[in-house]
Amino acid sequence: MNKKHILIIDDEESTCKAVSRVLKIENFDVTFLTDGEKGFDFIFKNKNNDKKTDILITDIQMPGMNGIELINKLDENEIDIPIIVITAHYEKELIKEFQNTAKIKFLEKPFGSIDLLKIIKEVNF
Amino acid sequence: MIKNNFSLKENPDFKNIVEVLNDGILVFDKNYRIIYLNKFITDMTGFEKNELLGEKIFSFIKKKNNNKFNKSQIKSIIRVKKEYDFIFLKKNKTKIYFKTRLSPLFNKNGNNIGTAAQIKNIIKDKKDKIKIISKNNLNIFQTIISGISHDINNPNNYILLNSNILIKIWSEIKIILEKEIENKNFKIFGMKFEELSKSIEEIINSFAEGSQKINSIIRNLSDYVCSDEKDHDEILNINEVLKSVLILLNNIIKKSTSNFSVDYGSNIPIIKGNNKEIKECIIKILISLCEEIKTQKYSLTIKTIFNNNKIILLISADKKNNKKEIMKNFFDTVNEEKIIKIDTKSKFYESSQILKNIKGEIVIIPGTKSKDIYIKIPSI
Numbered sequence: 001m002n003k004k005h006i007l008i009i010d011d012e013e014s015t016c017k018a019v020s021r022v023l024k025i026e027n028f029d030v031t032f033l034t035d036g037e038k039g040f041d042f043i044f045k046n047k048n049n050d051k052k053t054d055i056l057i058t059d060i061q062m063p064g065m066n067g068i069e070l071i072n073k074l075d076e077n078e079i080d081i082p083i084i085v086i087t088a089h090y091e092k093e094l095i096k097e098f099q100n101t102a103k104i105k106f107l108e109k110p111f112g113s114i115d116l117l118k119i120i121k122e123v124n125f
Numbered sequence: 126m127i128k129n130n131f132s133l134k135e136n137p138d139f140k141n142i143v144e145v146l147n148d149g150i151l152v153f154d155k156n157y158r159i160i161y162l163n164k165f166i167t168d169m170t171g172f173e174k175n176e177l178l179g180e181k182i183f184s185f186i187k188k189k190n191n192n193k194f195n196k197s198q199i200k201s202i203i204r205v206k207k208e209y210d211f212i213f214l215k216k217n218k219t220k221i222y223f224k225t226r227l228s229p230l231f232n233k234n235g236n237n238i239g240t241a242a243q244i245k246n247i248i249k250d251k252k253d254k255i256k257i258i259s260k261n262n263l264n265i266f267q268t269i270i271s272g273i274s275h276d277i278n279n280p281n282n283y284i285l286l287n288s289n290i291l292i293k294i295w296s297e298i299k300i301i302l303e304k305e306i307e308n309k310n311f312k313i314f315g316m317k318f319e320e321l322s323k324s325i326e327e328i329i330n331s332f333a334e335g336s337q338k339i340n341s342i343i344r345n346l347s348d349y350v351c352s353d354e355k356d357h358d359e360i361l362n363i364n365e366v367l368k369s370v371l372i373l374l375n376n377i378i379k380k381s382t383s384n385f386s387v388d389y390g391s392n393i394p395i396i397k398g399n400n401k402e403i404k405e406c407i408i409k410i411l412i413s414l415c416e417e418i419k420t421q422k423y424s425l426t427i428k429t430i431f432n433n434n435k436i437i438l439l440i441s442a443d444k445k446n447n448k449k450e451i452m453k454n455f456f457d458t459v460n461e462e463k464i465i466k467i468d469t470k471s472k473f474y475e476s477s478q479i480l481k482n483i484k485g486e487i488v489i490i491p492g493t494k495s496k497d498i499y500i501k502i503p504s505i
Contacts, residue, residue: 012279018286025293061275088271088278088347110282110340112333113289 004124005052008032009039009070010059010086019057022113023120036065040073047079055123057084057107071104082123086111149223149244152230153182155237166244171216187212187220219468270350274343281339288332295325345372349404357399357482363429363436363502364389366400370407371427374415381415384424393431394504398483403502406476410440410487410498413472417496418442435501444494465489473498 006028008016016032023030031051033039036058043053056074060067067085074081083104107119143150144163152161159177167174170185177185209227212220226243299322303309309318316324348369371378371387378385396403418425421444428439467477467487477487485502 012283014283015279015286018283018290021290022286025290088275109278110285110336112285113293116286 002050003027003029004054005029005031006055006057006120007039007042007053008057009036009062009067010034010057011062012059015059015086019116022116026117026120028120034062036062036067036070040065040070043074043079043081044077053081055082055084055120057086059086061088084119084123149242151182151242151244152239153242154239157182160239169215169221170213176216185214187214267351270347274347277339277343281336281343284332285336285340288329288336291332292326292329295329341372345369349373349401357402358397359400360505361396361398361400361403363393363396363438366403367407367427367429367438370404370411374408374411377412377415378425381419382423382425384422386424386426388426388428390429390431393429393436396436396483396502397505398485398502399479402479403483406479406487406500407438407440409476410473410500414440414442414496414498431504434504436504438500438502440498440500442496443492465491 006023008019008023008030010016010019010032011034013032013034016034020030020032031042031053033042039056039058042051043056046052058067058070065073071083071085074083080103085104085106086109087106088109103123105119105123107115146163146165149165149169150161150163151159151166153159159180159182162174162177166172166177170177209225211223211225213223215221224245228241228243229237230239230241232238302318306318311318313321367387367389414425423442423444426439426441426443428437428441430437430439465471467473467489471477473487473489480486480500480502483502485500488499488501490497490499
């Protein structure tokens with residue numbers, strides 16, 4: 001069985017690495033990028049090949065294209081993948097508009113490996 | 126235009142308009158006797174209309190420096206259309222600060238027949254300005270706190286995640302070491318394998334614990350700073366409000382007393398109010414009390430209880446470390462004279478006003494070697 005491919009987008013490289021480590025231990029195939037724009041290009045370019053993104057984990061606050069803009073761009077381009085948005089506690093107002101979108105789940109920072117794997121399970125069915 | 130003005134004066138509604146103005150209007154004749162005052166004046170001073178009408182104006186006013194006016198000073202002032210600051214002596218003998226614009230009144234022949242005074246309450250004006258300034262500062266403060274939260278959250282997040290991974294890795298290493306190394310009597314930093322293994326687990330767990338603690342501080346701080354000021358109907362649990370306050374004030378309390386305890390009462394009904402404002406009341410009281418007890422050896426006790434249909438938060442500073450109990454109908458038995466009244470000068474004035482909005486109150490009962498502050502809030 002093919003490994004599920006998870007793409008992590010966060011401008012904080014150390015967060016990307018820490019999340020990657022947890023997911024690799026759990027046998028996921030992981031790519032991380034530190035920029036929303038590059039993230040979109042990666043998803044778009046690989047949407048039909050074996051590097052296809054099965055789950056996207058993205059931060060909201062990022063320089064350049066932020067998490068919300070990335071989600072909207074994926075939507076405009078009809079790319080439908082489960083998304084886990086990493087948020088801060090004070091961003092609850094910002095995420096209200098996405099609350100009823102089934103494919104989007106929110107993970108509040110700071111999170112431990114148990115929270116991360118629980119939410120992966122939720123979007124990964 | 127003239128006709129319009131004339132008809133307005135004759136209109137019976139005209140008097141009503143003056144009566145309900147948000148500024149005070151006070152008219153006195155050429156002998157300085159008050160001949161008219163509107164509702165604003167009676168509301169602000171506490172006098173009834175008939176207690177002021179016919180009385181001489183300088184019996185009630187003082188200069189900014191608290192000195193009384195004499196007749197000639199009043200004379201020279203009222204002839205000129207100008208703005209002055211006065212102190213008005215209220216019925217209850219306290220002072221109120223007025224900004225007054227005086228306009229001399231003349232009859233058809235050009236003779237002075239008295240003076241009209243338009244009056245504003247300076248304190249209210251100043252308070253409004255302070256409110257605007259604090260609101261602006263709050264926005265800056267909110268932005269800074271959000272930024273700091275974000276900056277702390279990121280490293281905190283990878284500390285937590287990495288410690289989770291490290292604990293998993295260590296548990297695997299431990300199994301291998303136990304299997305592969307026959308002689309486990311080796312020592313690292315003077316510790317035997319068993320001791321070392323326990324220490325490593327404790328160290329890694331403390332990373333995760335520290336990270337959770339940082340998270341709790343950041344969460345409470347941003348909740349406090351960024352919460353909605355306008356919503357006065359938030360459903361609140363006083364124990365949760367108190368817990369959040371104590372996280373924010375942990376260090377201040379620790380510095381003030383080595384004997385601190387908190388007792389969260391059970392089955393306490395919910396209250397309605399603004400989360401931030403109620404937290405602010407408790408914070409102000411606690412900071413002020415901590416300042417008072419800092420240099421002396423007082424114990425500080427906080428208790429929440431439901432007593433006589435009121436939710437009571439008791440903050441008690443005591444030199445003898447006495448345990449405070451609140452009996453049913455406690456407040457009915459307290460000698461009124463013992464209670465410190467909260468007036469405009471009190472540092473708890475603003476807090477008491479906030480609580481008043483939700484029908485709550487602050488009661489301060491000082492003892493010889495103790496001080497008890499009760500915050501009473503009705504349940505919903």
